[in-house]
Amino acid sequence: MFPPEIWLQIAYHIPPHLLADLYAVNRQWYDMAMNARYRQISFAFLNRGMLHDLTRLRDPAVARRVRSLHIHPYFVKEILDKAVHEPQPPLSPHSLRGKLSGLFRDHGHNKRLARRSRTPATLDMDNPAELVKSVVQVISGLTNLSHVHIAWSGLDHIHDLPVPFLAAAFRPSVLQLSLEISLEKTVDLLSHTSALTDLEELDLFLRLDHQLSAIEYERILVEHVAPAINRLHRSLQKLSLRLCEPVDLAPLFDSLRHMSCLDNLSISIPTSAPHLGDPAGFGKFLDRHRYTLSHLTLRATELSGPGLTVADEEPLSAWVNDALSFLSGPVKLRSLEASLALFPVEAAAVCLGHLGRTLTSLTLTGRYLTYDRVDELLSAVPRARLRDLRLGPVTLSPQLVDLLAERLPALRQLALLVRDVVGCEGDLPVYYDRTEQHDGQIGSFFMEMEGRRYGHWGLRAIELERSSFPYRMQYAEDYKELFEGCVPSLCRA
Template sequence: MSLPNDVWLQIVQFISPSAVQSLYSLNSAFFNVAMDYRYQQISFSYLSDRMLWQMKRLQDPEVAKRVRILHIYPQFVKDAAAIDTIHAPLSLISKFGEIAGQFKFGKQKSRLPLKFKTCADLMHVMTDILSHLPNLTDYHVLWCGLPTIGSYPALVLSSPLRLNLRCLRLEISLEKLEYMLTQSLPEIEELDLFIRVDHLLDSHHYYAILLLLAHMISSLHSSLRKLTIQLWEPFDISPLFFSISHLPLLDKLSLSIPMSSPNLGNPAGLISFLNCHSSTLRSLSIRASELGGRSLIPNDIQLGGWMDETFSKVSLSGITSLEISLNLVPFDSALLCVRRFSNTLTSLIFTGLHLAYEDLELLTAAFPPCRKHTLQYARIGPLALSPQLVDLLADRFAGIEKLELLVKSIVPSEGDVPFFYGRIGTERDQDEGQVGRFIEEMKHRRYPKWKLRHLDLLGSSYPKLNASEAQYRSVFMQCVPALQTFV
């Protein structure tokens, strides 16, 4: 069929990626989409047939230009080191020789192809490949737990940094980080740091590395918009926060705080950083982690003290979005953060811990009637939904437009205990009588001043109930005149 290319591209939107890839030979439109699906995201980890095949394909500029996301875990360096020994498998060396001479971008195939007799030969080829991905936007590196074999990993891993990247994610040992920072970074918009520590150096050396990292981040002053910092274990990175200069475009910060002391280090460092970016930060995400702490028992009291000391001294005049995971963060410390920033918040995510009615009273009270902005969106829970809770939300969040509730159970009156039947450990149904009485109670309620337009009782947490969704939809649409959608 002779159809315009735009029409074929519209047709592709209704076909699954796997089906499109099987139809690559249909025409040029399907071929290009199928090739984009296949090569838009690639990964290099172990030195395998698949990796070698990908390297061979990426010699072709028509293939290389399709790569958007690259993941690297440099185990292949350790594997390739076998080439330097007499124990190297002959089949592997011969395989290298078969493809080595073909990695010449924009040139004819060499008459005398190079032989990968050493690890350095392979690293040279890989460096050439990874620096010729013209449309690469997202680069993810996992480099920890592997020995530093000369300068090979750093040469290979830093080669994509010459490209016009948008996002860089480094999950890396602090000791290896200095090898990655030997050249300046492109003008990336998102930097995600997941830092581990191998405890191989003295404190002065770590201090120097943190200053080097701060200099690298500061060099992104004209582009960086999102910064994520997560530690594998508690470590004092306050020198990093103290040394980062003002980033005028930074509007989103995500922090993962280790539960054990020293958490992120001297609170003054983070306080200084946050206050320095008070007018530009719009979004703040806070969570706690206990991945590699020194104690098997998370110390939430110590974490709470650290958070209280930090965020009680922080002023963020421009913040509009706050996300807090209550999975390990103490409720009181999370509530302190909400109170500190409630005057300007328009979006709140407050999830990870079952919230009682009393908790929600405290949370909603953190938003006084007279404040600079009205909360427009909230995602809260898990919780037990009751008519009294709906009353509370309608009164305290009268101006909210979209509300997502992670509902664990439904009760006809606050204080009632939800009843379930079925075996513990399996998906269970809630008592049909309780659900029916909840619906009957809600039929007598009206919220004419509530501006809520979208209500979502999230399916992932919603209890399996006998009452049909239509009943819930009907009663809420009747209760809330402004409501347009109910899920």
């Protein structure tokens, strides 16, 4: 019999949906299959899967396997809608509602399980409060829960019914919390963050139900959202903040205290005014954390606008410049990531001008970058410090490789998203069709590169990916052999 470590190594290479079918092989496989099956649970709709999970998770031996919980309280709306719009005929034991009503009934063969889970002997499915109470008990039994994702926006007519079971997921074992929530609903839910004593990551995606005035939204940000985040200041290491539409978050930023453990910050800035409100709010928040913050991710979003194309990028670039002007000194960032799909290249250049001096890792992806753009952006990055660069899409040319080797001699890891390949910078790419480029141009690149040798370049790894389908580069092995010949340090890695 193999030791458990061997079985775990084998299981690691088996897809979870196949692993769950191998529970009957032996005791070790049963344990691994059950872990795979119940590692992640979702409660959203009253279907057979949710009913099965609610039943099985009453058993502590099953409940302890859950690590990740996703909750969308739509099922409360389903129950309310049935109660309001449908007559109440006698329940058939074979109907869905009949099965729901009997779900928690203590039949003779299941008395021991019912006592262990302390679930009520009966559940009236016409009473949403009873369902909520039972779901609270199930979630409260998930003793090893570490990641919680809650989506709660709209659904106005269910009022605060979900709060008890949503708050039941707030426990000291939770390390990661993702909230996609209407700002109006934070008043009831976020008061419970005091239970999250060891939370390390908070992803907050704020929506608006458009029920309140701007003054009321500001009051909620200051009196409810800010205190909820501030209660996490002893443990919070990563904060991600996203908006569905522009909101003035300056009062929130002004109300957030210094978080001594905050190492990673991700901010999505709406492309439309007022973006995140007064730029001083975000700028001063960033300044308060300039000694602890190591990783910064910046994106632009336009989730409520007419589309994904931004007509005028200048206002957002100006907003970013204004925000960073409130830094009173250098931010000791090691890593900066900017998703350029909507984030202006000019704004990325501004960020590098303010934040680039200490960077060892840089990611600039999401928009095609010309040779001149790459030259402009890298001019703000110190030659001696940058170790890791991910860039693109770009046109791969010998001149681009020359530029990277000259500007970044200390670079160790390079990843390029390649749109096309040319033998000389400025050549127009030629395609057979939409996916395969003309072999002659690729051959010209190889011929030009074979005469180059970058003996001073300390590169240890290079990764080339197509930026569109198919994502694998043509002649991938040939590129690998080519660069190993041009960059001696690749062979020594």
